[in-house]
Amino acid sequence: MKLTINGITHQVEAEPDTPLLWVLRDELGMTGTKYGCGIAQCGACSVMVDDIVTRACVTPIESLENRRITTIEGIENDPVGKRVVAAWVKHQVPQCGYCQSGQVMAATALLKETPHPGDDEIAAAMVNLCRCGTYNAISAAIHDLAGDERTGQ
Amino acid sequence: MTKPANLLSPDTSLLTGAPVNLSRRRFLLLSAGTTAGAFVLGFGLPVGGARAEGLSGTMKPGTRVPAFLEIRPDNSVHLQSPFVEGGQGIFTAMAQIVGEELDADPAGFIVENAPAGSDYKVMGNGMRITGGSMSVRMSYSTMRRLGALARQMMLQAAAERLVAPVGELTTEPGRVIHGPSGRSIPYGQLAERAMDLPVPDPESVTLKDPGQFRWIGKPLARLDVYEKSVGKAIFAIDCRAEGMLYAAVQHAPRLGLTVGNVRNEDAVRAMKGVHSVHRLPGAVAVVAERWWSAKRAAEALQVDWREPGPESDVRYMPADFSTAAFSDLLANTPGSGQEAENVGDVAGALKNAHTVVSATYRSQYVNHAQLEPPSALARFNPDGTLELWIPNQAPEMFQADIARRTGLDPSRIIIHSPLLGGFFGRHFIYNTATPYPQAIQLAKEVGRPIKLIWSREEEFLRDTLRPMAAVRFRGGLDANGLPVALEAVTVCEGPTEGISGHKDGKIDPSAVEGLAGKAYAIPNHRIAQIYVKNPVMLGYWRSVGNSMNDFLYEAFLDELADKGGQDPYQLRLHLLRGNQRLSTLLQSVVDLSGGWKRGPFTATDGTGRARGIAMASPFGTETAAIAEVSIENGQIRVHDVWQSIDPGSIVNPAIIEAQVNSAVALGLSEVLLEEAVYKNGQPVARNYDLYPILPSDRMARVHVRIIESGAKMGGIGEPGLPAVPPAVANAVSRLTGQRVRSMPLSRHTFES
Structure with a gap:
């Protein structure tokens, strides 16, 4: 079947019930999206499907034909994503970095839908786990972006 | 920072004609177990005699400059x-430490x-371990000297x-810079010659x-934040080799069991x-294409697991084991224990004490739960070498x-150590707990x-x-309510003896650190x-024994304070009188929090709130923390954590602040x-659904103050943790009037 990822259409061979995560990582070699739990608990595998944050580890590819998939590899092609990455660098968010692809995806999806989210919206959207405990840095980066007039443009 | 392509391919710069520092290549060629060696040999690169001579192993670790540094014509500095x-x-x-003495901007x-090799055993004790919060403090002067030696070589090459x-x-x-003539040469244009010069005497x-x-x-x-923000950082789980197959395993449900009949083997093979x-x-x-x-x-396998025979050399998990029963067993194991510390006359002081307080405190098993599941990529090369990409905290x-397991000579075993997706002590040598065998x-x-790849389960x-651990405490108070005696008998297997074997008559320092x-200044004390022995495999977990023992001790100290009618902050100050460093530290955290x-x-x-205070002395660093808590729907909410940390002297205050934030998060998660x-x-939890780790909405605000007392340099990665659980527990005890003697707080019932 065909998958459109970061604007490029890929012909993939995996079985239709294969989770997107493993098609990305093993078949397409896009390893920026991470495996953490496999049961949609941790969010390390977060991608965007039609701009909605989606846990790739539990999303079979058969549900994704004709959908627009964005992974961390394409994040800087999105103007909001590019600002999120810049804020992550400015606030020195990552430590080990393993969860950060998913955190950046979650933040980008939030800000694309809600350019200036309030605290409750941020708390509801930023639920990915980080074992290094970078939560305060993530919060600082998001609040910085939420108050940025350009966000969402 | 890391270059994914280089992890998996021969060093293409030699093929493409891109400029390289050949001295570094020669070093790699000759040293055992390196990234490029096996491939470079195939190209017949000439080997310099002088360099080979230099590799006889006589140089002190951390002095062979070309083993560590390569400076390219674009002036980028590549550091192993x-x-x-x-x-x-x-x-x-x-980069900061080496760059400082080399006089090269760390940002470049x-x-x-680094690969495995004796040159990299730069720690003062002759070892190479990323752990124990030792990296900077144990290599600081060596790595500075390395930078200084490299700078001297640049000067010599420029002089020529x-x-x-x-x-x-x-x-x-x-x-x-040549001042008299105003001429100057960038390092990138000097490096090729400089790295061929003999390394000067380190003392010079x-x-x-x-x-x-x-x-x-x-x-x-930090040098790595951008790559980590765009998914380009490469972890072991991301590494690939041409022609590789993937594997998954199903382990025996209990450690020690062996494989019997696989009932559906043919059906699984046909999947x-x-x-x-x-x-x-x-x-x-199961090995598969994907x-x-x-x-x-692997999940579909129906395996008949067998009880082990007498020849089994791994720990055995009995079918009736439960942590609840084991905790009671620890608490009720009689005896007075092997002494780690015995000062004064505890028995006499307790006998004569005005009040004696006795209590048993307990700690729980905790998992590492690092986000990157363990993996191993193994490849046997045509030349007989074995190449591995594995998460590890100690390549040599x-x-x-692996040499012991395979019979191969260590020089035939090439270890790649990609970035770790969190470690917290997870990636040491743990028999049965790592996928590389x-x-x-x-x-x-x-x-x-x-x-x-091991699945999360x-x-x-x-x-x-x-x-x-179960720790039986006894404390003696005088008529004024001040402690005159303290005894702590911990019933536990320490992580070090768990890993390396218990020695009769010896105590494991990692079992009692923090106690x-x-x-x-409690005049009579006995630890x-x-x-x-535990039936589970034990390991090091961020801040090791301190991660539980400071909770146990500091919470009991508050219990003693309350029994004696003492304020816990004033009592600590009193017990530290005359200790300038720790008095200053304690006062500083109180100051940071706006006053006690x-x-x-x-x-x-x-909301009704209370604050708790605690201290710890982990890994050569001193810490003090205050936590403020309330109760929200029966659940503890930690609003703020203030922490003062005195590591003696520092390298990067921003990284220290980040590490304290991180350690606070793990300490909160634990407590x-x-x-x-x-x-x-069997473990009840096999994933994060039943083993919750701290989520974003349970994180506290964190306020950090760094004190450079000038004392001997201490660690940074772990020390921010141990004072946090007791500070929280002490705050909760104050708020609720319920003494907290065990973790986690989620297993206690509190009224809002």
């Missing part, structure tokens, strides 16, 4: 770090983890080029006066994408372990490279655990350990939520 990066910021710290460094005496030359960041170079530091002590940006099924010690593996196929097939130790066996049996089944060595305010008090939002529960010999 003796320590692995797993989030603690060590690559940046190493590209750092990767400019035909000027070395004495007329100086440096500015990244270049050598002078290190900078700290007052002249340009980068050490400054909050420099789509499956290559083969393999019997491993205590596990069955990991998802391998995982599904892993190399030696399985990957090696599979690669051998299949004849192709094997990438083995298999990881929770085989992870090593931070030990459980022993306390600075409080002892009773050893009880124990509560209970009502906050502006109407609020975490416990690895076993029932019927």
Whole structure:
């Protein structure tokens, strides 16, 4: 079947019930999206499907034909994503970095839908786990972006 | 920073004609177990005699400059770090330290983890471990000297080029300057010649006066944040080799069981994408074209597990084991224990005390739960070498372990150490708890490279655990309510003896750290350990024994204070009188929090709150923390944590602040939520659904103050943790009037 990822259409061979995560990582070699739990608990595998944050580890590819998939590899092609990455660098968010692809995806999806989210919206959207405990840095980066007039443009 | 392509391919710069520093290549060519060696040999690169001579092993670790540094014509500085990066910021710290003395901007460094080799055993004790919060403090002067030696070599090469005496030359960041003529040469144009010069006598170079530091002590940006923000950082789980197959395993549900009949082996072998099924010690593996196929097939395996025979050399998990019963067993194990510390006359002081307080405190098993599941990529090369990409905190130790397991000479074992997706002590040598022995066996049996990933469920089944302990405390108070005696008898197996074996008559320092060595002036005190072997595999967990013992001790100290009618802050100050460093530290955290305010008090939002205070002395660093809590729907909410940390002297305050934030998060996670529960010999939790780790909405605001007392440099990665759980517990005890004697708080019931 065909998958459109970061604007490029890929012909993939995996079985239709294969989770997107493993098609990305093993078949397409896009390893920026991470495996953490496999049961949609941790969010390390977060991608965007039609701009909605989606846990790739539990999303079979058969549900994704004709959908627009964005992974961390394409994040800087999105103007909001590019600002999120810049804020992550400015606030020195990552430590080990393993969860950060998913955190950046979650933040980008939030800000694309809600350019200036309030605290409750941020708390509801930023639920990915980080074992290094970078939560305060993530919060600082998001609040910085939420108050940025350009966000969402 | 790390270059994914180089992890997996021969060093293409030699093929493409891109400029390279051949000295570094020659070094790699000749040294054992390196990235490029096996491939470079094939190209017949000439070997310089002088360099070979230099490799006889006589040079002190950390002095062979070309083993560590390569400076390219574009002036980028490539540093081989003796320590692995797993989030603690060590690559940046190493760049700061080396760059300071080399006189090269750390921002221009590209750092990767060095291969296995004796040159990289730079720690003062002759070892190379990323752990124990030792990296910077144990290698600081060596790595500074390395930078200074490299700078001296740049000066010598420039002297040749400019035909000027070395004495007329100086440096500015990244270049050598000849003052009299105004000429200057960038390092990138000198490096090729400089790296072929003999390394000067390490004693011949002078290190900078700290007052002249340009980068050490400054909050420099980390070198790896961009790659980690765009998914380009490469972890072991991301590594690939041409022609590799994937593998997944199903482990025995209880440690020690062996593989019997695989009832549906033929059916599993016939599943789509499956290559083969393999019997491993205590596990069955499926090899497949894709990991998802391998995982599904491994989960489908129906294995008859057998009880081990007498020849089994791994720990045995009985079918009736439960953590609840084991905790009671520890608490009720009689005895007075093997002494770690015995000062004064505890028995006499307790006998004569006005009040005696006795209580048993307990700690729980906890998992590492690092976000990156363990993996191993193993490849046997045509030249007979074995190449591995594995998460590890000590390449030479892993190399030696693999040599022992395979019979290969260590020089034939090439270890790659990619970035760690969190570690917290997870990636040491733990028999039965790491996938590389399985990957090696599979690669051998299949004849192709094997990438083995443990699913999250298999990881929770085989992870090593931070030990459980029950500590029996007795404290004696005088008529004024001040402590005159304290005894702590911990019933526990320490992580070190769990890993390396218990020695009769010896106590494990990692079992008592945080109980022993306390600075409080309690005239009579006795700290002892009773050893009880665990059926689980034990491991190091961020801050090791301190992670539980400071909770146990500091919470009991508050209990003593309350019994004696003493304020816990004032009592600690009293017990530290005359200790300038710790008094200053304690006062500083109180100052940071706006003054000591124990509560209970009502906050502006109407919630009832209280604060708790605690201290710790982990890994050569001193810490003090205050936590403010309230109760929300029966659940503890930690609003703020203030922490003062005195590591003596520092390299990067921004990284320290980040590490304290990180350690606070893990300390909160431990005290609020975490416990690895076993029932019927099996862990109840096999994923994050039943093993909750701190989520974003349970994080506290964190306020950090760094104190540079000038004392001997201490660690940074772990010390921010141990004072946090007791500060929280003490606040909760104050707020609720319920004494907290065990973690996690989620297992206690509190009324709002």
